[in-house]
Amino acid sequence: MIQLTIDGQEITVPAGTMIVDAAAKLGIDIPIYCYHQALGPLGACRMCLVEVEKMPKLATACTTAVSEGMVVRSKGPAVDKGRRGVLEFLLINHPLDCPVCDKGGECYLQDYTFEYGPGNGRFQEPKIQKLKDGPINEFVLVDQERCVLCQRCVRFMGEYVGEGQLLLEGRGVETVVTTVDHVPATSQFTGNVIDLCPVGALLSAPYHHKGRPWNIEREESVCPHCPVGCTSKVTAREGRVIRMEGRPIPDREWGWLCDRGRFGYDFGYHPDRLLTSWVQGVETSAAMATRQVGQWIQETINQDGGSAVGVIMGGTHTTEEAYQVQRFAREVIGTENLAISRSEAGYLPRALNGTFDDIKKADMVLLLGSDPYDAVPVVHLKLRERWLRYSALKVIGIGPTRLTRDTLPGQDVITAPEQSAAVMALALATQRPEDANVKTLLQALGDFSPSGVSPETLTELGVQLLGAEHLVSLWDGMDPAMGMVLAVLAELREKPTPILPTFGPANWRGWERAGFSAHFEDLTRILEHARDGIIKTLLVFGADLMNEYPDRALVQAAFDRLDHVVVEGVQPPEDSPQVDALLPGATWAEVYGTYINMEARLQVAMASVQPPGQARPVKTYVNTWAHILSHPLAWEEDWEPFDEDSGELLPLHPAPLHVTPLKVPAAIDGDMILITGALIWEMSEPSEILLPRIPALPGRINPEDAKNLGLDIHGGRMRVSQGETSLVTGMSLDPRVPKGLLWLPQRMPGVNTLQPGPIVLSLAKEEVTA
Amino acid sequence: MKPEWQEWASQAKAEFPQANSALMPLMHRIQLVEGWLSDETIQDIADLMGVTVQYVESVASFYSLFHREPVGKRVIHVCVGLSCALAGSDELMHNLEKRLHIKEGQTTADGAYTLLEAECLAACDKAPMTQIDLRFVGPIRPEDVDTLLNKEVPS
Numbered sequence: 014m015i016q017l018t019i020d021g022q023e024i025t026v027p028a029g030t031m032i033v034d035a036a037a038k039l040g041i042d043i044p045i046y047c048y049h050q051a052l053g054p055l056g057a058c059r060m061c062l063v064e065v066e067k068m069p070k071l072a073t074a075c076t077t078a079v080s081e082g083m084v085v086r087s088k089g090p091a092v093d094k095g096r097r098g099v100l101e102f103l104l105i106n107h108p109l110d111c112p113v114c115d116k117g118g119e120c121y122l123q124d125y126t127f128e129y130g131p132g133n134g135r136f137q138e139p140k141i142q143k144l145k146d147g148p149i150n151e152f153v154l155v156d157q158e159r160c161v162l163c164q165r166c167v168r169f170m171g172e173y174v175g176e177g178q179l180l181l182e183g184r185g186v187e188t189v190v191t192t193v194d195h196v197p198a199t200s201q202f203t204g205n206v207i208d209l210c211p212v213g214a215l216l217s218a219p220y221h222h223k224g225r226p227w228n229i230e231r232e233e234s235v236c237p238h239c240p241v242g243c244t245s246k247v248t249a250r251e252g253r254v255i256r257m258e259g260r261p262i263p264d265r266e267w268g269w270l271c272d273r274g275r276f277g278y279d280f281g282y283h284p285d286r287l288l289t290s291w292v293q294g295v296e297t298s299a300a301m302a303t304r305q306v307g308q309w310i311q312e313t314i315n316q317d318g319g320s321a322v323g324v325i326m327g328g329t330h331t332t333e334e335a336y337q338v339q340r341f342a343r344e345v346i347g348t349e350n351l352a353i354s355r356s357e358a359g360y361l362p363r364a365l366n367g368t369f370d371d372i373k374k375a376d377m378v379l380l381l382g383s384d385p386y387d388a389v390p391v392v393h394l395k396l397r398e399r400w401l402r403y404s405a406l407k408v409i410g411i412g413p414t415r416l417t418r419d420t421l422p423g424q425d426v427i428t429a430p431e432q433s434a435a436v437m438a439l440a441l442a443t444q445r446p447e448d449a450n451v452k453t454l455l456q457a458l459g460d461f462s463p464s465g466v467s468p469e470t471l472t473e474l475g476v477q478l479l480g481a482e483h484l485v486s487l488w489d490g491m492d493p494a495m496g497m498v499l500a501v502l503a504e505l506r507e508k509p510t511p512i513l514p515t516f517g518p519a520n521w522r523g524w525e526r527a528g529f530s531a532h533f534e535d536l537t538r539i540l541e542h543a544r545d546g547i548i549k550t551l552l553v554f555g556a557d558l559m560n561e562y563p564d565r566a567l568v569q570a571a572f573d574r575l576d577h578v579v580v581e582g583v584q585p586p587e588d589s590p591q592v593d594a595l596l597p598g599a600t601w602a603e604v605y606g607t608y609i610n611m612e613a614r615l616q617v618a619m620a621s622v623q624p625p626g627q628a629r630p631v632k633t634y635v636n637t638w639a640h641i642l643s644h645p646l647a648w649e650e651d652w653e654p655f656d657e658d659s660g661e662l663l664p665l666h667p668a669p670l671h672v673t674p675l676k677v678p679a680a681i682d683g684d685m686i687l688i689t690g691a692l693i694w695e696m697s698e699p700s701e702i703l704l705p706r707i708p709a710l711p712g713r714i715n716p717e718d719a720k721n722l723g724l725d726i727h728g729g730r731m732r733v734s735q736g737e738t739s740l741v742t743g744m745s746l747d748p749r750v751p752k753g754l755l756w757l758p759q760r761m762p763g764v765n766t767l768q769p770g771p772i773v774l775s776l777a778k779e780e781v782t783a
Numbered sequence: 784m785k786p787e788w789q790e791w792a793s794q795a796k797a798e799f800p801q802a803n804s805a806l807m808p809l810m811h812r813i814q815l816v817e818g819w820l821s822d823e824t825i826q827d828i829a830d831l832m833g834v835t836v837q838y839v840e841s842v843a844s845f846y847s848l849f850h851r852e853p854v855g856k857r858v859i860h861v862c863v864g865l866s867c868a869l870a871g872s873d874e875l876m877h878n879l880e881k882r883l884h885i886k887e888g889q890t891t892a893d894g895a896y897t898l899l900e901a902e903c904l905a906a907c908d909k910a911p912m913t914q915i916d917l918r919f920v921g922p923i924r925p926e927d928v929d930t931l932l933n934k935e936v937p938s
Contacts, residue, residue, distance in 0.1 A: 179837070
């Protein structure tokens with residue numbers, strides 16, 4: 014620890030701390046442009062000049078590390094003169110167009126010029142003109158005239174994200190920020206440069222000329238689109254959400270967002286948004302529709318009892334909303350048929366759930382079927398940051414495709430589809446053959462040997478699994494057997510073995526907290542009972558079962574048989590004539606509520622705007638129905654998902670370990686086999702802003718297969734057939750997918766009409782358009 | 784990528800304690816043959832050197848002697864620094880433009896010459912001066928552009 018004095022105040026900080034960070038701890042603000050804690054020191058902008066005793070000249074506070082007994086002055090005539098000079102230079106070619114700049118009022122160049130800058134510059138010559146409002150990509154604009162060349166954006170993309178798509182081009186006053194080869198940046202994380210840019214150079218295209226700080230209201234929120242639950246801020250103007258920004262939390266979050274989350278905020282204004290109520294295909298008033306649904310529930314209860322009603326939770330609903338629905342279902346209807354709309358069969362008990370803090374301590378990361386870049390992008394950044402700081406980090410991908418990337422290198426154990434759990438169990442057996450749990454796991458496997466994985470690989474994997482000090486696993490939740498193997502692994506290792514579930518829906522942990530079952534079996538049972546006529550009425554909140562449930566045929570059969578299907582939501586489900594009532598729901602940014610993310614962390618999202626049209630909160634619906642059913646619910650006290658003992662994280666409940674023998678993975682025959690996985694662009698509510706970036710070629714096949722099938726090297730449309738069903742979709746070539754496999758995003762519409770397994774691929778004939 | 788570039792890259796790397804330092808010599812060597820550095824060439828160089836395209840492009844754009852567009856057989860840089868400007872570089876440039884029927888920054892239709900301006904080339908004793916390919920030529924009086932164009936300049 015090092016002691017120093019800044020502006021007469023003493024402080025002790027760890028060695029290696031920069032003056033600027035030490036000053037921040039004392040609440041002393043030193044102006045900076047180029048420095049950012051996540052990116053480290055650079056010293057490009059010279060704005061942070063301070064006086065250090067015994068140093069002959071002013072020093073940059075962001076590149077000067079503290080030393081024992083150092084005396085720093087961050088104010089005074091010398092410092093002011095230095096900063097004034099820097100600003101005069103920065104402003105020589107700046108267009109001074111603050112009145113038409115989106116950042117006007119939230120710009121550090123404005124703020125610091127006001128505080129330290131000269132009243133006017135002495136430079137008389139014409140200003141150099143550069144590109145204004147040029148594209149970085151569909152979402153980000155660059156105004157090169159306003160840029161102060163701090164390089165935050167270039168360094169963020171190049172060093173931090175590892176996708177060097179931005180660069181400084183040219184020299185001296187001609188230097189500009191632009192994209193490589195002037196083609197649009199394609200990274201998942203480009204929007205963050207808007208937040209990082211301290212001036213008005215990098216702007217949000219959808220927010221361009223939409224508002225100024227004095228027109229807007231900002232509320233703290235949480236991104237609702239994936240289970241990462243990134244902390245964010247929502248900007249609203251006149252009752253409309255017009256922007257989303259990252260919200261840094263000291264010592265925990267940098268405030269990064271992925272582009273899908275940052276720019277997907279407009280789903281509430283989608284032209285297809287459900288704004289009125291529909292009963293049996295007829296548009297009707299909200300009161301009529303709600304009353305009609307209440308009567309249906311009453312009829313079902315009268316004829317078959319409360320247990321003939323099923324309730325399914327989904328969408329972007331908050332934990333509190335789920336609690337309200339849950340109380341209505343249990344207390345008023347009297348049913349225990351409550352489930353969450355899930356797309357994967359696996360489940361992770363809270364006791365095994367890790368946090369993002371574990372990533373900061375990890376020495377080994379397992380990617381179990383999950384590619385974080387595609388599924389939970391900001392976790393990919395967290396892993397990358399760990400790798401940048403701890404280069405010995407071992408990353409091991411286990412799944413049917415390569416899961417490591419150039420930006421997150423490691424080794425891959427490529428397993429045949431549905432064999433990953435067995436591979437993990439066999440790897441454990443190489444080290445602990447006598448362990449009772451391991452023995453149970455292997456009991457039924459006999460002499461099964463996984464295809465393509467050698468005994469040496471199994472041994473090496475086993476050694477690594479048990480040897481790692483802090484082993485973080487990211488699990489896609491596809492195979493329940495893997496959940497069991499992970500529980501055994503956690504029991505076996507006497508060291509931290511946190512697991513992060515990357516599967517959705519975003520707030521499944523919250524709904525579970527509120528009293529819904531998150532087990533896939535319960536969802537399946539409700540649908541089967543509906544198909545078999547045991548359940549007569551199904552209330553669906555927010556979920557689009559037709560696309561979310563992995564077997565569309567079962568949902569179809571259930572809907573066909575049900576007396577009443579009631580769907581509350583933001584988007585009408587596509588092509589579902591069996592839906593008897595459609596009720597418009599209030600959604601994210603329209604209701605206050607808590608989201609619980611993949612760390613089991615509780616985070617509050619404030620309401621920013623009013624629900625449009627007839628859209629109303631869930632509580633309004635359940636209250637009306639409770640009245641119709643003559644069992645009004647009392648809400649004296651607001652239920653709080655927080656727990657006294659747990660604070661921000663859900664309380665830990667020990668999960669008893671039930672180990673059952675793994676089944677021998679069925680051999681899958683076929684030249685081409687379909688596998689599915691998570692792709693953030695295809696998940697959650699549809700957005701118009703995102704349209705240009707939704708992959709046109711979402712399917713992925715090996716380049717060799719593509720060549721054999723006659724697919725163009727740049728990809729193209731193909732027909733995927735399985736028995737009677739088929740689907741035409743775009744395919745791209747991806748060497749990370751092994752030969753003989755086709756990867757499709759599991760949540761892309763229509764994918765759940767097919768089942769993972771053998772398929773036939775053929776080139777789609779060009780459709781002739783008249 | 785030309786087959787010999789692999790070898791050029793390893794030769795260049797061998798000359799320096801840090802492989803990164805070989806980037807510019809390799810770029811020069813390739814440009815000498817290719818005449819300019821296309822997007823594809825930049826990509827190839829990045830692959831050869833194991834650095835990002837972004838890095839190579841930043842370097843190429845920083846230095847005025849790397850060309851990112853096709854240039855003529857001879858590249859004439861006219862120095863427009865202070866000394867040369869006082870000694871008449873404006874007029875020299877104007878005469879060259881008239882004589883070659885192109886504007887500054889352009890290449891003649893027959894691909895013989897490219898005319899560019901350069902910031903101070905640090906040869907004020909030769910003002911007004913030019914740089915033809917990699918050689919300094921000066922002083923050149925504005926009316927002597929024909930002499931300049933006919934001059935034998937070793938490359």
